[in-house]
Amino acid sequence: MPKQTQAKKPRPRTYARNRSTAVRANSVLVESDSTYFLKLVIVVILGTLWLKFAQPMSWQGIPFGGLPIGAIIGLIGIKLFEKNQFDRKIWYAVLIVVTIICYFMPAGIVL
DSSP, X not given: OOOOOOOOOOOOOOOGGGSXXXXXXXXOOOOOHHHHHHXXXXXXXXXXXXXXXXXXXXXXXXXXXXXXXXXXXXXHHHHHHOOOHHHHHHHHHHHHHHHHHHHHTTOSEEO
16 A cells, blocks of 8 residues: 655744734834933034035035035934934934024034
8 A cells, every 4th residue: 555645734824913022022122211312412413514605606506505514424324323214214304404494594614
């Protein structure tokens, strides 16, 4: 009599929605309020750093009154150092708003 091979029972698939919450809890980053506030202060200070010109420069007919040096440094810094995507979006929004507001204020280094 030929030997019968038993069909292996397929293993159940584990989808992301079926995984335990313990696996997902490890990916959540928790930081203290003081760390969050320090990051907020740094982002606001970077947004205020402008390199302004005494006489506006013109490039292809578009006048430039200054360059947002702090915003450029801030964008790169946020991209490199912030791990959480949701926090990164908040920092980008704060940086852009402060940068736009400080364009019209007398803040920055005047050349």
